[in-house]
Amino acid sequence: MTAKVPYADVEVGTELPARSFPVTRAALVRYAGASGDFNPIHWNEKFAKEVGLPDVIAHGMFTMAEAIRVVTDWTGDPGAVVEYGVRFTRPVVVPNDDKGTAIEVSGKVTAKLDDNTVRVVLTATCTGQKVLGMSRAVVRLA
Amino acid sequence: MALDQSFVGRSYPPTAPYEVGREKIREFAEAVGDAHPAYTDGEAAKALGHPDVIAPPTFVFGITFKAAGQAVTDPRLGLDYSRVVHGDQRFAYVRPIRAGDRLTVTSTVESVKSLAGNDVLDIRGEVHDETGEHVVTAWTTLVARAAEED
Numbered sequence: 059m060t061a062k063v064p065y066a067d068v069e070v071g072t073e074l075p076a077r078s079f080p081v082t083r084a085a086l087v088r089y090a091g092a093s094g095d096f097n098p099i100h101w102n103e104k105f106a107k108e109v110g111l112p113d114v115i116a117h118g119m120f121t122m123a124e125a126i127r128v129v130t131d132w133t134g135d136p137g138a139v140v141e142y143g144v145r146f147t148r149p150v151v152v153p154n155d156d157k158g159t160a161i162e163v164s165g166k167v168t169a170k171l172d173d174n175t176v177r178v179v180l181t182a183t184c185t186g187q188k189v190l191g192m193s194r195a196v197v198r199l200a
Numbered sequence: 201m202a203l204d205q206s207f208v209g210r211s212y213p214p215t216a217p218y219e220v221g222r223e224k225i226r227e228f229a230e231a232v233g234d235a236h237p238a239y240t241d242g243e244a245a246k247a248l249g250h251p252d253v254i255a256p257p258t259f260v261f262g263i264t265f266k267a268a269g270q271a272v273t274d275p276r277l278g279l280d281y282s283r284v285v286h287g288d289q290r291f292a293y294v295r296p297i298r299a300g301d302r303l304t305v306t307s308t309v310e311s312v313k314s315l316a317g318n319d320v321l322d323i324r325g326e327v328h329d330e331t332g333e334h335v336v337t338a339w340t341t342l343v344a345r346a347a348e349e350d
Binding site: 092094097099143149 | 224232238239249254258261262265266283286288290292293295339347
């Protein structure tokens with residue numbers, strides 16, 4: 059495992075490059091197929107509304123997969139992720155148009171741990187509201 | 201309706217092996233829009249110290265969630281799957297998953313709760329490879345939202 063960021067170069071408070079990830083209905087259909095999660099709340103507007111949701115929502119795991127890219131793009135080695143956890147606090151509502159919506163993700167190092175690892179806390183928002191809570195990863199640096 | 205508390209602590213036998221295919225990894229990486237070469241290019245993965253292409257960090261969820269289905273869809277548990285949303289998800293990795301792994305999952309129901317009318321189910325999935333090596337543990341919380349009162 060060869061992360062490109064040296065542990066010695068990182069301090070508590072180091073900010074990771076922020077990213078914006080688009081989410082469209084087409085992306086959700088594609089994710090459903092790739093992940094095997096065909097829950098209709100992620101593609102069927104009528105069903106989503108019947109169970110009390112505002113509209114079709116993104117798979118939480120789609121949002122989780124996008125958010126960690128702020129970490130994996132930073133370290134250079136996706137295999138350097140040791141732990142990763144999130145709470146899905148608010149659904150990412152995806153309108154039925156070509157634009158969809160976007161998930162904005164930023165990250166900050168909040169602790170230097172043993173064995174060349176650091177803790178990163180991620181912030182993910184959609185239309186200005188937090189969609190992930192307690193979103194943190196531990197990653198092993200060089 | 202309250203979930204059956206007797207499910208707490210219940211473990212299910214290991215699942216049949218899931219063989220991680222390199223094209224499945226590619227499909228997943230494309231679906232999340234991630235072009236990192238470690239997911240598709242064996243040489244790029246090797247340059248990072250991996251024996252073969254690796255899977256993105258959340259890839260394993262598809263395998264552990266299917267295994268969790270042994271409990272989730274058991275009618276005796278009483279979970280209304282049409283109202284289920286994903287509450288929390290956490291992974292602890294021993295090593296990344298890679299193409300060619302043959303993975304089995306042992307699922308355990310960690311807790312069954314009712315919070316403000318919502319049913320909350322915590323399931324842990326321990327993932328091992330064909331040599332018996334522990335690869336990753338996944339903790340999944342599912343919430344069946346209370347139906348609105350009419």
